[in-house]
Amino acid sequence: MANLLESPVIDWTDCPLVEINPRKVSGAPILRGTRMPADAIVENYLDGLPAEEIAEVFELPADSVRALLNYAVEYNPSLKP
Numbered sequence: 001m002a003n004l005l006e007s008p009v010i011d012w013t014d015c016p017l018v019e020i021n022p023r024k025v026s027g028a029p030i031l032r033g034t035r036m037p038a039d040a041i042v043e044n045y046l047d048g049l050p051a052e053e054i055a056e057v058f059e060l061p062a063d064s065v066r067a068l069l070n071y072a073v074e075y076n077p078s079l080k081p
Contacts, residue, residue, distance in 0.1 A: 010076060018068070051069055
């Protein structure tokens with residue numbers, strides 16, 4: 001798994017798929033409607049898991065995972081595989 005110190009920094013505040021609520025997961029940016037940290041999705045992707053597998057393993061909507069990863073790549077093009 002990617003080292004958190006090496007993980008790309010993404011500003012999720014403008015991503016409509018992500019919510020930041022201090023009462024959920026200690027205020028970490030999470031995929032809206034879940035408790036899954038957005039950064040964890042990106043880290044799994046960077047570790048080589050395809051979007052569909054991330055969605056399956058964590059029981060998340062595949063279209064939401066793909067859209068979140070697209071946002072991350074647009075924000076930081078170096079994330080592109």
